[in-house]
Amino acid sequence: MNRRHFMKHMATAAALAPTLQFMDHLKAHAAQVQKNKKACILMWMGGGPPTIDIWDLKPGSKNGGEFAPINTAAPGVQITEHLPKVAKVMNNLSLVRSMSTREADHGRGRYFMHTGFVPNPTVVHATFGSVVSHELGSIRKDLEIPAFVSVGGGSGSPGFMGTANAPFVVNSSGQVNNVDMGVGEDRLKQRLAMLKGIEDNFIRTKRGELPNDHRNVYGKAVNLMTSEQMKAFRVDEEDPAEIARYGDNNFGRGLLMARRLIETGVPFVEVNHPSSFDLHGNVFESLRTNHLPITDNALGSLVEDLTDRGMIDDVVLVWMGEFARTPRINQNVGRDHWAASWTNMIGGGGLKNGQAVGATDFDGTSCTTKTYLPGDIWATVSHALGIPTTTVHTSKNGRPMKLANGGTPIKELIG
Numbered sequence: 001m002n003r004r005h006f007m008k009h010m011a012t013a014a015a016l017a018p019t020l021q022f023m024d025h026l027k028a029h030a031a032q033v034q035k036n037k038k039a040c041i042l043m044w045m046g047g048g049p050p051t052i053d054i055w056d057l058k059p060g061s062k063n064g065g066e067f068a069p070i071n072t073a074a075p076g077v078q079i080t081e082h083l084p085k086v087a088k089v090m091n092n093l094s095l096v097r098s099m100s101t102r103e104a105d106h107g108r109g110r111y112f113m114h115t116g117f118v119p120n121p122t123v124v125h126a127t128f129g130s131v132v133s134h135e136l137g138s139i140r141k142d143l144e145i146p147a148f149v150s151v152g153g154g155s156g157s158p159g160f161m162g163t164a165n166a167p168f169v170v171n172s173s174g175q176v177n178n179v180d181m182g183v184g185e186d187r188l189k190q191r192l193a194m195l196k197g198i199e200d201n202f203i204r205t206k207r208g209e210l211p212n213d214h215r216n217v218y219g220k221a222v223n224l225m226t227s228e229q230m231k232a233f234r235v236d237e238e239d240p241a242e243i244a245r246y247g248d249n250n251f252g253r254g255l256l257m258a259r260r261l262i263e264t265g266v267p268f269v270e271v272n273h274p275s276s277f278d279l280h281g282n283v284f285e286s287l288r289t290n291h292l293p294i295t296d297n298a299l300g301s302l303v304e305d306l307t308d309r310g311m312i313d314d315v316v317l318v319w320m321g322e323f324a325r326t327p328r329i330n331q332n333v334g335r336d337h338w339a340a341s342w343t344n345m346i347g348g349g350g351l352k353n354g355q356a357v358g359a360t361d362f363d364g365t366s367c368t369t370k371t372y373l374p375g376d377i378w379a380t381v382s383h384a385l386g387i388p389t390t391t392v393h394t395s396k397n398g399r400p401m402k403l404a405n406g407g408t409p410i411k412e413l414i415g
Contacts, residue, residue, distance in 0.1 A: 037311075037314045038136065038267065038314050038315075038316075038349075038384070038385045038386055039262040039266065039267045039268065039269070039314065039315050039316070039385075040129075040132060040267065040268050040269075040315070040316040040317075040318065040349075040381055040384075040385060041255070041258045041262065041268075041269050041270075041271065041302070041315060041316070041317050041318070042128075042129065042268070042269070042270040042271070042318045042320070043255070043270075043271055043273065043299065043317070043318065043319045043320075044153065044155075044270055044271070044272045044273065044320065044321070045273050045277050045319065045320065045321035046110070046153070046272060046273065046276055046277065046278075046321060046322070047106070047276035047277035047278030047279070047321060047322075048106070048109070048277055048278060048321050048322055048323045048324060048325055048337060048338075049277040049291075049321045049324065049325070050277070050279060050283055050287070050324060050325035050335045051324045051325075051342045051343035051344075052064075052065065052324065052325070052327055052335075052342075052364045053065050053067050053080060053283065053284070053287060053335075054079065054080050054083070054287075054292070054343070055079055055080075055095050055097065055343040055345060056095070056097050056342075056343045056356075056360060056364060057069040057078065057079070057080060058327070058362065058363055058364050060362075061327075061362055061363040061364070062363065063327035063328055063329065063363045063364055063365075064363075065283075065284060065329065066284045067080045067081055067082060067284070067287075067288075068080075068081045069081070070084065070087055071087070072086075072087040072088070072090035072091075073087065073088055073089060073090045073091040073354070074090040074091050074093070074094075074353070074354035074355060074356075075354070076356075077090055077095065077354070077355065077356050079095075080292065082287065082288060082292040082293070082296065083292060083295065083296045083299075083300075084296065085296045085297060085299075085300030085301070086295070086296055086299050086300045086303075088300065089300055089303040089304060089307070090354065091353065091354040092303050092306075092307060092312055092347055092348060092353050092354070093303065093317065093345055093346070093347030093348070093353055093354070094345070094346055094347055094351065094352075094353045094354065094355050094356065094357060094413055095343050095344070095345055095346075095355075095356040095357065096343060096344045096345075096346060096356075096357050096358055096372055096377065096410065097342075097343045097356050097357065097358045097359055097360060098341065098357070098358025098359060098360065098367040098368075098369050098370060098371050098372060099324075099341070099342045099343060099344050099358075099371070099372050099373075100339070100340055100341055100342075100367050100371035100372070100373075101323065101339045101373060101374070102339060103118065103322070103323065103339055104323050104337040104338065104339040105337075106278070106322055106337075107119075109321075109322030109323045109339065110156070110322040111125075111156065112322070112374055113320055113321070113322050113374045114127040114128060114129075114155065114156040114374075115127055115128060115156065115159075115374075115405075116128065116373070116374045116375035116378050116404040116405040116407055117375075117405050122397070123159070123160070123395050123396075123397065123399065123401075124157050124159040124160065125159045125160075125401070126156075126157070126158050126159035126160060126161040126165070126393075127155050127156030127157060127158065127159070127167070128268075128378050128381070128404070129148040129150070129155055129156075129167055129268040129270055130148060130156075130157075130158035130159065130161040130165040130166065130167070131161065131165075131378075131387075131393075131403070131404075132147070132148065132267050132268040132385065132387070133146075133147040133148035133158075133161070133164075133165040133267065133268060134161045134165045134393075135385075135387045135391070136267040136268075136385065136387070137165070137267055137268075140265055140267070142265065143229070143264075143265045143266065144224070144227035144229050145168075145224060145227055145229045145230060145232070145261075145264065145266065146167075146168035146224070146266070147165070147266060147267055147268065148165060148166070148167050148168060148266075148267075148268045148269075148270075149167065149168050149169075149170065149258075149261055149266055149268070149269045149270070150167035150168065150169045150170075150269075150270045150271075150272070151169075151170055151171070151172055151254040151257055151258065151269065151270065151271045151272065152171060152172055152250055152251075152254055152271060152272035152274060153169070153270070153272035154167065154169055155167040155169075155270045159395075160393065160394070160395040160396045160401070161393070167270065170233060170257075171250075172235070172249075172250040172251075172253040172254045172257065172274075173235065173236070173253065174233035174234050174235050174236070174253075174257055175233075229264050229265075232257070232260040232261045232263070232264040232266070233257060233260075233261070235253050235256050235257045235260070238256060238260075242256070243256065245297070245301050246297060246298050246301045246302070247293075247294055247297040247298050247301075249274065249294055250274035251271065251272075251273050251274055251294050251295070251298050252294065252297055252298040252301075254271035254272070254298075255271055255298045255299065255301070255302045256298075256301075256302075257269075257271075258271050258302070259302060259305055259306070262311070262315055263309075263311075267385070273291070273294070273295070274294075275290055275291050275294070277291065277321055277325075279325065279334050279335060280330065280332060280334040280335070280336055281330075281332035281333060281334035282332070282333055282334060283325070283329075283333060283334045283335050284333065299317075299319070302317070303317070303347070303348070306348060312348045313348065313349065313350040314348075314349070314350070315348045315349060316346070316347075316348050316349030316351070316381050316384045316385065317345070317346065317347045317348045317349070318344070318345070318346050318377065318381060319344065319345035319346075320344045320345070320377070323337060323338060323339040323342065324338050324339070324341075324342030324343070325337065325338050326338040327341075327363055327364040327365050340365070340366060340367075341360045341361075341364060341365060341366050341367045344372075344377055346377060346380060346381070346413065349381070349384035349385070350384055351380070351384055351413045351414065352412065352413055352414065352415050353413075355412065355413075357372075357410055357412045357413065358370060358371070358372065372410065373405075373407060374404075374405075374407070375404040375405040375406060375407025375408075376404075376407040376408055376409070376410055377407070377410075378403075378404035378407055379403070379404040379407035379408055379409045379410075380407075380409045380410045380413055380414065382403060382404060382409070383409040383414050384414075387403070388403075389403055389404070389407075389408075389409060390403070391403040
């Protein structure tokens with residue numbers, strides 16, 4: 001809605017409604033505008049990151065590893081020395097240090113963390129990006145590109161949310177396949193008019209829902225091909241210095257693209273780290289030379305930009321993998337699968353950041369405080385996005401599905 005349209009709308013409302021009703025209308029409009037700004041960026045660390053070496057170090061323990069902890073901008077919160085840029089913006093981030101699940105298998109863990117539900121053969125649950133697409137994308141009438149974008153990976157299934165809320169997958173260069181129409185604007189209009197005539201005639205024969213679904217899918221495809229909003233994918237248009245600041249690699253470009261997409265109105269973007277964290281061997285060398293420098297530049301730069309642009313309170317940041325890795329260092333100087341006690345990062349979104357929630361014991365083998373599940377993380381995200389946590393969806397077989405599997409927002413983070 002532009003300013004002229006807004007003022008005209010308000011003038012009409014004022015003329016027709018009592019003053020109190022008009023003020024209620026203003027408040028409702030303001031709330032809707034605010035909700036239209038909310039977004040989530042999920043940073044997916046596939047393979048299971050060793051959070052004991054990243055977010056919850058154990059110096060002095062035999063399991064502590066080679067890295068030293070450093071202080072951060074969040075008083076009392078220390079993280080690895082190999083995330084110095086992130087340490088400077090830690091006041092806008094928080095750690096949940098007592099994650100605990102029973103899913104130490106890659107496939108099951110990935111499903112659980114993305115959906116909040118353990119795998120069930122009778123139903124396919126929606127990855128949470130699809131939930132956000134359904135709840136927020138549907139009310140953003142000015143959004144012409146998909147409401148859920150996954151950069152560098154396929155994320156998960158939309159499940160019972162339907163294909164309209166499936167992740168729109170692109171690579172970190174922003175290349176989108178099959179959007180070059182190969183014809184001029186006039187020719188395209190002629191073809192679309194002919195298609196419309198055929199579809200209208202077919203729909204009038206009342207042959208079920210499929211003809212309407214077909215028309216809707218084609219309509220979205222045309223919007224995608226012709227929309228100016230597609231420029232948000234063109235990371236190469238950024239200043240080379242800005243690309244270098246994030247890191248001229250798949251993760252850096254992915255987070256830079258995510259920032260551009262949420263500025264355009266996309267409510268959920270998932271960015272996959274290009275390197276697997278399945279570090280059964282050589283864990284410290286891999287983290288030191290590859291995984292952590294890439295993460296530090298990209299995440300640190302993203303938080304800086306969101307803060308400078310006044311967006312940090314509207315954008316929830318989530319950093320997670322399917323599980324963590326064993327406190328015990330194995331014979332290959334690596335760590336194996338571990339789901340009993342580990343850390344997720346969550347930040348921005350107007351949450352009470354700059355803190356660590358929960359704790360593990362001296363050597364990281366067990367949680368010493370209240371434990372949290374994936375549903376609690378997504379319930380916290382939902383709260384920050386303005387999606388009621390009491391929302392219930394219905395699966396294809398008619399089964400009620402609580403949002404985030406009935407998870408509870410983490411009280412320390414929401415106030």
